[in-house]
Amino acid sequence: YAALEKGYYRDAGLDVEILEAKEGQETIHEVVEGRAEFGVGTTDLLLLRQKGEPVVVLAVILQHSPLALLLRKDSGIQTLHGLAGRRVMIEPHSAELFAYLNREGVPLHTLELPSHTFDIRALREGSADAMSVYITDEPFALRKVNIPYLLFSPRAAGIDFYGDNLFTTEEQIENHPERVRKFREASLRGWRYAMDHKEEMIRLIYDRYSTRHSLDHLKFEAEQMELLMPEIVEIGHMFPGRWEHIASVYSELNMMPRDFDLDGFMYDPDPAADLTWLYLSLGILALLAMAVSAVAIKIHGLNLNLRRSENLRMEAERIIQHDLKSPLSVILGYSDMLIAESDNSSNLDIYRQIHRSASQMLEMVSRSLDIFEMESGDHILARNPVDLTLLLQEVIAGFSRMARSRDVQIAGSVGTTLLENAAPCILSGDGLYLKTMLENLVKNAIEAAPAGSTVSAQLECPENARQKQEFRIVLHNEGAIPESIRSSFFDRYSKGSNSRGTGLGTYSARLIARAHGGDIRFSTDEKLGTELIVVLPRA
Structure with missing residues (x-):
């Protein structure tokens, strides 16, 4: 809608009509059968490609799938395993949910699978114990009437599908390559505008396109969608490894053969020349x-x-x-x-x-x-239970005076929960060295942050011991790493011109992370700032 209303399609010389999908309508088939040139589809595009359909993914809009299982908090079901023997409505094209249940050891044959009504009243009235939903949409109906709920996401088991995918056909790319390129660029430009101007787009959709949802519902959808579009990844970006991961999950469910060749499935906006x-x-x-x-x-x-x-x-x-x-x-x-x-x-x-x-x-x-x-290799880590939540609180508190002196705010969280309200996040590691690592990184982030800005530290913690996930600590500041030191950022004695430190901070931090079996990486941009991601394994 943003690309259409802001004239981005018109500027590209395209006359575009947006057709809203009707309930039960298969968007992918509309494009494959020629009734539309472009569409937004699920990762089932990969299954169709394997079956010989000439679909090509142009860009990924949501880096994480919004699909999850929703149930009432007062249902008596507290874990995913509690769904065994219960009535669970799962919509078509939800392979990731079946893979999630299968990977977590929930016997699929014990589930009652009534047809999905796509009506949240099934939960409110008790005709279903759980149902598949988009976290950007259906939970709002329960929140609106103050019914507490639980969400189970496949990401908790390491199953991380893409969300909405912009796609077309091989025929379009072959016969109209310039049109495809322009449509993709204008669409992504529209998405970027929409995410930067949420209030404007909410009002536009409500006033001109659809009153199916209230303004409050649309605001909820925008807020939840932002969580699925991390700033560190450019809108539209897709990674072959993620599609390979999705293919492997489909293989687990015997929905496609292993080692499927992805060649031609992902659109390349800058195809390589003949290099013979x-x-x-x-x-x-x-x-x-x-x-x-x-x-x-x-x-x-x-x-x-x-x-x-x-x-x-x-x-x-x-x-x-x-x-x-x-x-x-x-x-x-x-x-x-x-x-x-x-x-x-x-x-x-x-x-x-x-x-x-x-x-x-x-x-x-x-x-x-x-x-x-x-x-x-002489140092032996003291492996003890370490509460990363408490450790991060202590580090942030220790640098609060330094931050105030530079007119910089520090915000900490565990997932979407404020640090002070978050539950313990326990890792087996050397607490002293982990604290040193965090101190080095937080100190560097504060020094690099412009006055009046905020340094954020977000901890991502696995929810239970059955999950084979990693711990992640994401530090973001609005300053960019000077281009002159980006290639040597983790080297000994590497530091910016404004730093008074030893130049060993990031070097030693990465050593500590690697000593724990993890690593640290970064991304930096003049507009988006710098994001450091610490990854630590469970054990």
Whole structure:
């Protein structure tokens, strides 16, 4: 609707009519059978492709499927396994829900599966115990009448399907490539506008297109949809690995063969040119490379000698750093005593400067020694239960003064729950090192954030021990990482021009994450800011 109303289709030279799907109408068949040129469909597009239908996905709108199971909180069912033997309405094209039930060990043959009425009254009146819904839509009806509810999402079991998918046919791409390209670009431009101007689009849809939902319902839908479109991923982006994951889930249910070839299924807006000439050139170069191999062997020998020298240098550096800790501790002790006993304001400033400098140097030495142990593999993690919720609270509280001094806000949450109201999130790990990792990352985020902005720290925690999910900590600030250090962001001594730190923060943070079997990655953009994602395995 946004692309149509804002003239994006018109600007692209396209005359577009939007046809709202009727209840029971198969959007995919409307396009395949030629009654429409483009459509928005589910991941069942993959099943049709496997059966020989010439469908091609142009772009992914929702990075996560909104499909879930909804039930009343007072139904007496508290877990997914409680659905065994119950009446569950599941709509067509809901393979991910069956895969979810199957993967969690719920016997599918025990379920009563009445026809889906697509009416929330089935839950309100008790004719169904649970029903498949879009989390962007049906839950609003229960919320409106103050009926508490539960949602079970396949994402909890690691089944992460795409949501709405813009698609067309091979014929359209072959015969009208420019039209397809322009339609895709204008549509995505419209989606971006809609997400940036939600209130305007809600009013537009209500006033001009559909009064099926109230304004409050449309606002609820927009809020929930935003959760399915993470800012870190550009609208329209799709990843072959995710489609392979979806194909593997379909294979689990015997809906398609394993190792299905995705070639041609995903649209490439920038198709590669014919590179035959390049491959021929590479073949010639390969012959030349054989002549160079002898030189490479010689260089390899030299590198071994250099590596031995580097190891000796690092060991000497470690010994020197260790020996520095004692005199630095003495300096700190004496400066503490001088500060406590001084009654001269000018001398007091000097003593405090001595204390600050010695503290900073001791921190650098201690951090370097820790890093050396992790690099060499000598450090043994103390695996104990660690409450990441509490740990994140402590770190944010510790940096609150620093943030205020820079006019920066810090907001923490576990999922969509505020940190202070969130339940414990328990990980088996080394609490001291995990806290150090978070401190390094939060401190860097605050330093990089512009004045008047907010640094957000969101913890994603698996809900129960049966799930094989990972822990994720997502830190976002509105500043972009300078282009000059992006490629070396996790290297030793890498820091921005405004940083006063040691340059070891992100380096040591990633070492700690990897020591726990996890990792850290980032994305950065001048407009969207920077997002750091820490991934830690369950054990």
